[in-house]
Amino acid sequence: MSLYDVPVSSLKGFGKLRAELFSKLNINSVGELLRFYPRTYTAWGDITPVSELVNGEKALIKARVVTAVNTVRISGGRILSKVQVSDDSGVIELVFFNNKYISSMLKFDEEYCFYGKVTKDLYGFSMTSPEFKKLSEMSAITPVYNLTHGLTNRMVITAVKQAVSMLPQTMVDPLPYDILKRYDLCTLRFALMNIHFPADEHALEKARRRLVFEEFLVLNLGLRLLKNRKLKDTSCKMPVDYTGEFISTLPYTLTNAQKNAVVDCVNDMKNKKSPMNRLVQGDVGSGKTAVAAAVCYNTVKNGFQAAFMAPTEILATQHFENLTKMFSPFDIKVDLLIGSMTKSKKDKVREKLLSGETDIIIGTHALITDATKFKNLGCAITDEQHRFGVEQRSKLQQKGEMPHVLVLSATPIPRTLGLIIYGDLDITCIDELPPGRKPVRTMMIDSKKRNDALGFIKQEVDSGRQCYIVCPLVEEGELELESAENYAAELMLDCFADYPVGILHGKMKSKDKDEVMNRFSNGEISILVSTTVIEVGVDVKNASVIMIENADRFGLSQLHQLRGRVGRGEHKSYCILVSDNKSEDTLKRLSTMCRTNNGFEIADEDLRLRGPGDFFGNRQHGLPQLNIADFSDMDSLRDTQSAASYIMSVSPDLSDESFKGLKAMVKLLWKSIDNGALN
16 A cells, blocks of 8 residues: 555544644645655754853753653643753753643653753753753754644654654665666665655765655656647647738838747647647747737637736736737737626626637636636637746636647746746747847946936936836835835935835735836836836836846846836836945846846856746746755756656656656646646
């Protein structure tokens, strides 16, 4: 029987309540408990004699229990327990609150190790609620786990010890022997034992390396299976290419990169039996919307509907306005569906969508609700892919009979990471900007020159332009940086007292954000003080300056996205980076922004200098949640890509008996989001 089939409630000491607490951590089986890795480790350190304890400092002592535990009830129904322990040099009192089991846990005349903060008063030394272990349980490295309210680290350790003891002596390892040997990896049994209770630091490193490799390999294989899975033949046949007809009506000429992107998409829709599943990745302002419009046109002319999903209402409305203008020469009906619309308006749009009266629908998450149904969805497009997960993309796709899928992203991702993030997609890059698109002049200043920068902003506003000022924080308190709210108030009271200043941050309600952004778009607000919520998609052609406070706190890719908010119109535009950080690494990073406007070059530099965290943040781009692997571990990423290529060359569907365990792990990792695609 698999340990994943053994309920955690079967462990000794588990009642219904404790099982429910573990369930909150997504631990329902012994197998899941074994894969619940420590978040960190503590080494209790050297033992200090009681006579050498220092008031106010933490210490580890080895002492014998010399009195019985004395427990009394105090105010509020609480329990107070006291006991004295001693070593050869002195006596210390231990105090415990609300621990009704302490008298059975600490046995008279037995030795324990105690770790905690020491206090001293007239009566001597004491420790309140110290951690403790029997001498037989002491090890140099102690695991520390993520907890939920009601669970202690000791409870988890006790449970994990039982789980580890249930590991069979001979385990079937999901990694084939030749993979273990080729990459010098330890067995799964060794890894699980030593990730929880390492014999020493070397054993911990071996265990960690093996489990990271395994998790990355499973992720890699899952993505490749998604990409290679035998999709049903799409019923959305699009035999005719109408691209020339569409682009002949545009008031500008597409770049070669845009044309190539359209060709890739149309070829997928014309020639592939399975649906198109393509990412078009392009820098800010590279013209992805025109590519998406050409795809929509081909979809509609071939007799199908197209859906275009954006992450925010502002961006969806912007796309609606742009596409309505683009399709005005044609008999093509474009509609908008967003959450803030009245129910009656939404119902009317959905009726037209179901009847086929609407050809192209643009919207937010409202497009993937159960209430939204299509007559014949032929192509599903998602914009700013890093704001959507695989599951949301899949939900939109399920609105039709295997429709084509186009994904857009303005976040340049280095190829190494792109293979992971977008492993289930074919990729096209738009690597040139339309002619006439002016580079944004970027400069770096310290806070001493802030007043000069504010004066320059005032000049731009006096000339009819608009400006952004970006702060990384919403509230005060973190590193004494000023919040956006207080900063906006200062500006309104001081140098911009005669100018309309707006404030935008992530804690505002969506309705309020949209109202502020619309007022800025309409020119009612001249200066917008904002956090990074303006990072994606906002298109205000009259904005000519963006000043980014504490620029050293952002990654280069995020700075590049923010810079993309200006330079979208005919006016010369500027990006001012404010930072007092003089470290060599910071100056090098920020000087990259001043040197180039090329997003792909910036992404590569960001990856080299800071690792891939900026590209993923906490969302990990809709990928399954990883338990131990970290995307900054590029060596393991490269090794597992190589291993995955080898495995898929031997058995493309993992049906080979030697990969049976790996296939089971792939299904387990992806079960929450693949909707059965890997079965």
